[in-house]
Amino acid sequence: MTFLNYLLSGISLGSIYAIIALGYTMVYGIAKMLNFAHGDVIMVGAYICFFAVSRFALPPLVGVLAAMAVCTVLGILVERLAYKPLRAAPSLAVLITAIGVSYFLQNGAQLLWTPNPKVFSSVVGTGRLALFGGQLTVSYVTITTIVSCIVIMVALTLFTGNTKMGKAMRACSEDKGAAQLMGINVNSTISVTFAIGSGLAAIAGVLLCSAYPNLVPTTGSMPGIKAFTAAVFGGIGSIPGAFLGGLLLGVIEIFAKAYISTQLSDAVVFAVLIVVLLVKPTGLLGKQIREKV
Amino acid sequence: MKHTTMKKMIALALATIMLVALCACGGGSSEPEAGASAEAFKLGGTGPLTGGAAIYGNAAKNGAQIAVDEINAMGGIQFELKYEDDAHDAEKAVNAYNALKDWGMQLSLGSVTSAPANATSAEGFADRIFSLTPSASAPTVIEGKDNMFQMCFLDYPTQGGASAQYISDMQLGEKIGIIWKNDEDYSTGLRNSFVDKAEELGLTIVAESTFTEDNNDFSVQLTEMQNAGADLVFLPMYYQPASLIFAQANAMGYAPKWFGVDGMDGILTMEGFDPTLAEGVMLLTPFNADSTDEATQAFVAKYQELYNEIPNQFAADAYDCIYAYKQALEAAGATPDMSAEELNDLMIQQFTSMTFDGLTGTGMTWDATGAVSKSAHGMVIQDGAYVGLD
Numbered sequence: 001m002t003f004l005n006y007l008l009s010g011i012s013l014g015s016i017y018a019i020i021a022l023g024y025t026m027v028y029g030i031a032k033m034l035n036f037a038h039g040d041v042i043m044v045g046a047y048i049c050f051f052a053v054s055r056f057a058l059p060p061l062v063g064v065l066a067a068m069a070v071c072t073v074l075g076i077l078v079e080r081l082a083y084k085p086l087r088a089a090p091s092l093a094v095l096i097t098a099i100g101v102s103y104f105l106q107n108g109a110q111l112l113w114t115p116n117p118k119v120f121s122s123v124v125g126t127g128r129l130a131l132f133g134g135q136l137t138v139s140y141v142t143i144t145t146i147v148s149c150i151v152i153m154v155a156l157t158l159f160t161g162n163t164k165m166g167k168a169m170r171a172c173s174e175d176k177g178a179a180q181l182m183g184i185n186v187n188s189t190i191s192v193t194f195a196i197g198s199g200l201a202a203i204a205g206v207l208l209c210s211a212y213p214n215l216v217p218t219t220g221s222m223p224g225i226k227a228f229t230a231a232v233f234g235g236i237g238s239i240p241g242a243f244l245g246g247l248l249l250g251v252i253e254i255f256a257k258a259y260i261s262t263q264l265s266d267a268v269v270f271a272v273l274i275v276v277l278l279v280k281p282t283g284l285l286g287k288q289i290r291e292k293v
Numbered sequence: 294m295k296h297t298t299m300k301k302m303i304a305l306a307l308a309t310i311m312l313v314a315l316c317a318c319g320g321g322s323s324e325p326e327a328g329a330s331a332e333a334f335k336l337g338g339t340g341p342l343t344g345g346a347a348i349y350g351n352a353a354k355n356g357a358q359i360a361v362d363e364i365n366a367m368g369g370i371q372f373e374l375k376y377e378d379d380a381h382d383a384e385k386a387v388n389a390y391n392a393l394k395d396w397g398m399q400l401s402l403g404s405v406t407s408a409p410a411n412a413t414s415a416e417g418f419a420d421r422i423f424s425l426t427p428s429a430s431a432p433t434v435i436e437g438k439d440n441m442f443q444m445c446f447l448d449y450p451t452q453g454g455a456s457a458q459y460i461s462d463m464q465l466g467e468k469i470g471i472i473w474k475n476d477e478d479y480s481t482g483l484r485n486s487f488v489d490k491a492e493e494l495g496l497t498i499v500a501e502s503t504f505t506e507d508n509n510d511f512s513v514q515l516t517e518m519q520n521a522g523a524d525l526v527f528l529p530m531y532y533q534p535a536s537l538i539f540a541q542a543n544a545m546g547y548a549p550k551w552f553g554v555d556g557m558d559g560i561l562t563m564e565g566f567d568p569t570l571a572e573g574v575m576l577l578t579p580f581n582a583d584s585t586d587e588a589t590q591a592f593v594a595k596y597q598e599l600y601n602e603i604p605n606q607f608a609a610d611a612y613d614c615i616y617a618y619k620q621a622l623e624a625a626g627a628t629p630d631m632s633a634e635e636l637n638d639l640m641i642q643q644f645t646s647m648t649f650d651g652l653t654g655t656g657m658t659w660d661a662t663g664a665v666s667k668s669a670h671g672m673v674i675q676d677g678a679y680v681g682l683d
Contacts, residue, residue, distance in 0.1 A: 002516065009512035054565050109344065113345035116602070117533050119565035126544055139544060212509035213565075214537055219346075222507035257513040262503045263475060 001135050006258045007251065008138055014250020015145040016208050020227030021234070021242035022152055023200040029055075029237035030173045030193045033091065033102040036098040038201055039224020040105035043203030045071045046209040046219060047113055050120050060123035079191055102221070109217035111277070117216045120209035141211045148203060149243055156196075156239050169193060170173060173237075179260025226253075226269075233273055239247025244284060333371035334622065334636075336361070336615070336631050337393030338402030338427075339413055344608030346406055348559070348609045350378070353405045353427050355600050356608030359592065360615035370619055379404060383412035390416050398422060398513035399633045400640070402614055403441065405607065407431035407478045414441045422633045423640040425617060427610035431478045440637050442644055442663040444614045444653070445555075445606075452554060452669070453529065456577055459671055461494040465575070466525025466550055468499040470518040471612075472511070472538065473529050475503040482655030483554055499523050504534065509622035511541050518549065525550040539570040546666070551639035552576065555669075559605040560679060568677030577669040579653040580609040581679050589652050606653070613651035620649055 020042060027035045045067040052063035069123040082101050086094050124144045160166035168189045171179040180186050195285065208223055209215055226249065234245025249269060256268035335433030338357065340350030340393035354376040361374045375396060377389035377467045386409030393401070401417055404410035410429030417424045418438040430452075435441040446565055460466060462550060469491065484501075491498055500521035502514040515538065518526055524616055526549045528535050535557055542548065551578035582593050582603050592612060596604040621643035649657045655665030670683035 002520065006513065009510065009516075012512075013510050050565070110343060110347065113342070115351070117348070117536070118562055119536060119563050119567070121565060121567075126540070128544060137545070212537060213540055214509065214533060215565075216533075223509075254510070254513060262513065265506060266505075267654060293659075 001132075006254050008142075008239055010137065010251030010254035011146075011247060012142040012250070013254060014148060014230075014247035015142055016204075016211055016223065016246075017227045017230045017249050018149050018243045018246025019145055019152070019207055020201075020223055021202045021231040021246045022149065022156070022239065023197045023204060023237055023244040024224075024228055025231040025239060026156060026200065027193055027197040028231070029239070030169045031083075031190050032173065033083070033094050034098060034227075034228070035194075036095070036195065036199070036224070037101040037105060039220035039222075039227070040102045040109075041071055041074060041078075041198050041201040041220070042205035042208060042224065043217060043220035044074060044105060045205030045214075046120060046215055047109065047128055048202070049123070049206045050118055050209070050215055053123070054118075059212065062205065064123060064206050067206055068199045071198040071202035071205075072195045075194040075201070076191055078198075078256075079194040083194075084190075085189065096273065106217045106221070113217070115217060117214055120213040120215045122210035122213065123206055124210060137229065139211070145207045145211070148244075152200060152203070153243055154183065161291060165189070165192060229270070229273055232283055233276060235238060235283030238283070238285045238287065241283055241285035248284075333365075334337050334618075334627075335397050335399045336372050336374045336377075336402060337390075337396065337398035337400075338404070338494055338611075339389040339393070339409060340379050340384050340405030340671065341409075342376065342378040344380040344382075346381035347493060348605075349428065350376075350381075350405045352605050352607040353402075353611040355596065356592075356604060356611035357402060357427070357615050359595055359599070359608075360612045364615065364619055372615065372618075374615075375603070376402075377423040379409045381406050381409060381415075382585055383408050385409070387414075387416060391517075394420065394422070395586065399629070399631070399636050400494065400618060401425075402427060402611065403434070404429050405611075407434060410434045411478075414438055418667075419634070421637045425614050425635040425640075427605050427614045431482060433478075438663070439661070440641055440663075442659055443665055444610045444617065445550075445665070446578070450575065451486070453483040453488075454490035455669055456483075456527065456552060457487050457490035457494060457496060459577060460552060461491075461496055463671075465552070466496075466523075468497055468521065468523050468525070470500040470521060470523030470526040470549070471529070472502050472504065472514050472518065472526060474534065476505045477530075479531075479556065480529045482562065484527075487527060487529065492513070499617040508534070509537060511538050512545070514533065514538075515542050515545055515547055519545070519547045523549055525552060527552045528557070529554050531556035532558070532563070536560055536563060536566060536570070539574075540567075550639060555579070555606055561674065561679075562603045562605070568674070571674045572676075574674045575682065576672055576677075578606065579667055579669055580606045580670055581670070581672060581675075583679055586652075587644055592652055609652045613653050616651055616658075617644075617649045 048070045049063040052058045052066045063150050078101055082097050124140045128139045130137050170183045171184055172186050172189050176186050198245055211273050230245040230249040231242045234241030253269050256265040261289040328452040340346050340353050344351045361372045365371050377392050379386035379389045386404050390413045401422050401424035403424040404413045405428050407429045410426055411433050414434045424439045428445045430445045473484040500517050500523050502517045552573040553574055555578045557576045558578055625643050627639050644659045645661055657665050657667045659665050672679045674683050
């Protein structure tokens with residue numbers, strides 16, 4: 001039973017990584033850039049929801065929608081101001097800019113909302129579902145997170161596969177130059193990608209803080225890095241890969257804590273990542289892309 | 294073409310960074326410029342004013358500023374206070390310390406947190422600048438340095454032991470569990486002294502579990518405690534992880550007695566915190582913002598008016614530091630034109646012989662090692678407020 005409890009804890013943690021990883025992987029898959037500010041957009045989303053619910057006493061759903069709206073606008077703004085001017089620059093410049101944006105958001109949040117920790121009240125309640133006469137429990141947050149992950153996964157897959165904008169996105173991801181020649185507006189396509197990615201970040205932020213209710217300006221950074229690892233683990237750019245990578249990372253982390261050492265858990269997680277990348281360099285579900293020379 | 298655009302971008306980025314840096318500095322330094330007056334003692338300190346530990350640095354800075362303003366308004370001894378940001382980082386702390394030294398710091402408030410304080414205390418010892426840290430409680434801060442003193446309640450080897458003694462005296466728990474943060478001096482030191490004392494007193498420790506920075510999930514640690522049947526869990530840590538532990542234990546339906554440390558102070562003022570989660574949490578602490586003591590109430594009221602929050606222990610310790618300096622400087626007949634080295638010798642003499650009454654205790658004395666002796670009170674959280682246990 002203890003084993004199953006640990007497994008469930010791992011899945012809870014993993015589902016949070018998974019939902020953050022979805023945003024990472026979606027932006028990477030289409031814009032081919034690592035948006036290291038993703039974790040901080042998550043933090044902004046959580047703050048917006050916190051203020052809507054705790055300060056203005058709005059219903060949680062309105063809080064989530066407000067967070068999504070603000071994050072979407074923020075995502076578009078960041079893309080316009082920080083990334084778009086660097087479209088032709090080497091990818092390293094964009095990467096460093098993303099790190100800069102991340103620090104900018106963290107310090108901005110600290111100025112605006114002070115570094116004092118706030119306690120986020122869960123948008124889905126703190127209840128738990130008891131199984132086997134209460135020996136195993138799963139929190140509602142975990143269930144909501146997993147359901148949200150699956151819904152988002154299916155929606156993203158359908159969107160990129162079937163809609164006109166989705167097809168434009170896939171075209172941009174394969175070859176920006178050729179896409180432009182075909183009459184696709186590459187700039188606005190990438191902006192839409194960021195808008196969707198940031199909207200997802202808001203949902204991830206709300207769920208992250210519902211599960212672990214401590215809200216500070218650095219809330220998003222460590223989960224962001226872990227989720228990035230999860231996305232690489234599952235194969236960055238692959239939407240189901242992010243889900244699988246996130247869940248596995250969470251389970252490995254909890255098992256490493258429980259059966260190896262609470263101190264070494266992160267080391268174990270990253271060691272597993274190294275092994276996976278050595279054996280399968282594109283991640284678990286990543287596509288093998290042949291580089292043309 | 295591409296090249297020039299890149300250059301422009303970099304120039305723009307650099308300009309933005311400089312602008313942000315300027316704004317950041319502008320916000321933090323309301324103190325007069327260097328060398329503005331020879332009538333005031335120049336007091337300097339470093340603390341995390343930004344970053345994850347900023348809550349502690351800002352509290353200390355604010356508390357100290359209130360005391361400085363009060364004392365300057367009285368006439369008599371005048372202070373000039375300058376705090377530099379160390380972002381809870383030892384390397385940055387040394388840079389901040391050097392900046393203060395260039396400014397002409399005569400007396401130091403050391404650093405707010407332990408890791409930076411270890412670095413700056415070594416510098417201050419070598420430079421012969423006397424230091425009284427409000428809150429850096431690691432024994433290594435003062436060890437072997439004759440001019441490094443602490444204001445914080447019981448350097449933690451004593452606090453951990455005192456907690457074990459208290460639990461044993463009051464027979465609070467049969468089976469004790471400990472969750473501690475083993476990448477932090479503060480938590481590790483408390484845990485070690487607690488365990489040493491507990492063994493001496495014959496208390497049974499049934500489970501121990503650790504966590505590290507940025508850990509949010511305590512399910513494994515709490516399951517270990519629950520499986521071992523711990524009926525009292527000792528939490529030597531700051532309140533932020535503790536608040537997560539309470540929430541997750543509550544969700545698991547695990548309800549042992551909780552025993553905290555002085556770092557737990559602040560949990561009730563966290564915005565959005567459900568105080569029922571901390572119901573029955575016990576801790577030893579020297580400062581209680583709800584105290585009916587007149588001086589404490591006046592300080593709390595002023596702090597709330599200026600900074601819009603309830604002061605925590607860091608603020609109170611820093612406030613006491615300034616008044617302790619005032620008392621020592623007056624007793625020694627020191628004047629602001631003295632050099633840091635002269636003041637250093639006077640202060641060592643004064644602090645080892647004086648008795649000081651402040652917000653965080655009465656009848657405080659310091660021994661030659663620089664450790665303060667003051668008593669702690671057992672407190673329990675009831676209906677969202679601290680209530681004395683004794």
